[in-house]
Amino acid sequence: MSIPYTTDVRPDTGLTNPKLGIWLFLASEVMLFGSLFSAYALLRSGDPSWPDQSAVVNVPWATLNTIVLISSSVTMVLAWAALAPRHTVANGANGVTEAQQLRRYRMFMGLTLLLGAVFLGIKAIEYGGKLADGLVPATNNFLGLYFTMTGLHALHVVGGMIVNAYLLGPGVRMWTRDPQRFTNRVEVAGIYWHFVDVIWIFLFPVLYLL
Amino acid sequence: MTDVRGYVAVFGALLTLTLVTVTIANLSLPVVPTVVLGLTIAAAKATLVVMFFMHLKGERPMVLWPLALTVFLFVFLLAFVLWSESDHILGPQL
Numbered sequence: 278m279s280i281p282y283t284t285d286v287r288p289d290t291g292l293t294n295p296k297l298g299i300w301l302f303l304a305s306e307v308m309l310f311g312s313l314f315s316a317y318a319l320l321r322s323g324d325p326s327w328p329d330q331s332a333v334v335n336v337p338w339a340t341l342n343t344i345v346l347i348s349s350s351v352t353m354v355l356a357w358a359a360l361a362p363r364h365t366v367a368n369g370a371n372g373v374t375e376a377q378q379l380r381r382y383r384m385f386m387g388l389t390l391l392l393g394a395v396f397l398g399i400k401a402i403e404y405g406g407k408l409a410d411g412l413v414p415a416t417n418n419f420l421g422l423y424f425t426m427t428g429l430h431a432l433h434v435v436g437g438m439i440v441n442a443y444l445l446g447p448g449v450r451m452w453t454r455d456p457q458r459f460t461n462r463v464e465v466a467g468i469y470w471h472f473v474d475v476i477w478i479f480l481f482p483v484l485y486l487l
Numbered sequence: 488m489t490d491v492r493g494y495v496a497v498f499g500a501l502l503t504l505t506l507v508t509v510t511i512a513n514l515s516l517p518v519v520p521t522v523v524l525g526l527t528i529a530a531a532k533a534t535l536v537v538m539f540f541m542h543l544k545g546e547r548p549m550v551l552w553p554l555a556l557t558v559f560l561f562v563f564l565l566a567f568v569l570w571s572e573s574d575h576i577l578g579p580q581l
Contacts, residue, residue, distance in 0.1 A: 291547040300550045304557040311561040315568045322572040331512070343505050351498040354540045358491055464542070471540045475533045481505075482525035486512035 284457045299465045303472050306433075310476055313426050317483065320418045328419050330484065333412065335403050339485045342399045343477065349392035350474040353441075353467045356385035360452070360460045379452060382463070386445045389470070393438045400431050423484055430476055437470045497539045504532050 281287075282294040290297055321327050359381035407413075407420070414424040444459075444466055451459040508528045512521060538544040543551075 290549040292549055297549060301553060304553050307557045307561055308564075311564055315564050318565060319568045319572060322569070336509070336512075340505070340509055344502065347498065347501045347505065350501075350536060350540055351494060354494050355491065358494065468541050471536050474540075475536050478532045478536070479526075479529050482508055482512070482529050486508065487518075487522050487525050 293461055295461060295465045299468050317422050334485050336485050338399050338403050339481055342396055343481050345392050345396050346474050346477050349389050350471050352385045352388040353470045356382050357463045357467050359385060390438060390441050393434055396434060426480055430480060433473045437473055440466050497535050500535055501532055504528050
């Protein structure tokens with residue numbers, strides 16, 4: 278039995294089921310990360326000996342990682358945009374063939390995966406530096422939260438990369454037999470990937486700059 | 488929206504705001520203005536990503552209402568924590 282309303286809009290919600298599903302999932306994710314941000318606010322405001330964060334963390338690496346993740350968001354949305362015109366204009370009317378669309382999609386999705394790997398590589402360098410200095414989660418409340426929040430975020434990056442790798446590899450076969458459904462899959466994967474970017478947009482100033 | 492130029496413009500705005508955030512953090516301003524400015528810029532960046540990259544702009548009410556409830560609950564959670572800790576946060580300044 279196939280999942281209903283993967284391409285057609287469900288009349289009562291006005292949405293496809295995957296799109297409604299991803300937004301409801303992300304709503305739960307907001308509360309997951311929200312609980313950690315509120316724990317950070319609680320512990321920091323109640324601790325007069327909170328360490329100078331910028332002296333503990335590596336701000337230049339984190340700034341570079343911010344640029345990397347923002348760039349990956351752009352390549353992700355461009356990967357979706359490479360496929361989407363097929364459904365918004367008459368096929369071929371914009372002068373783009375299906376092969377060209379797929380080539381552009383593969384290029385941008387490949388870049389997204391590459392940038393995700395770069396992000397994790399920089400994060401590994403950061404972690405390695407801290408562990409080499411004997412800075413572990415048990416050192417103090419800040420480092421406990423730092424490793425928990427950035428670690429949970431990194432796990433989300435890994436999850437997104439697995440989905441994106443599938444959509445770049447074996448999953449891309451769907452493009453030939455059901456292009457609209459494949460385009461919707463890429464959009465839903467993109468919505469998740471951008472959410473991971475949004476979380477980092479808040480983690481960066483909170484853990485590195487403030 | 489499949490406007491590639493629009494996406495590139497948002498990308499430029501996000502990079503600019505990132506550099507502004509780092510610059511402000513290096514100005515050695517008092518803690519409260521630094522926190523307020525840092526989080527305001529982060530909220531502006533997040534809004535750009537959510538509205539344009541995640542296509543929330545023009546999305547159906549079925550998406551907007553659950554998200555509005557989530558934002559309300561998150562703000563309530565954070566406000567409750569900050570309220571309970573207000574004596575620590577505001578104490579030295581009163």
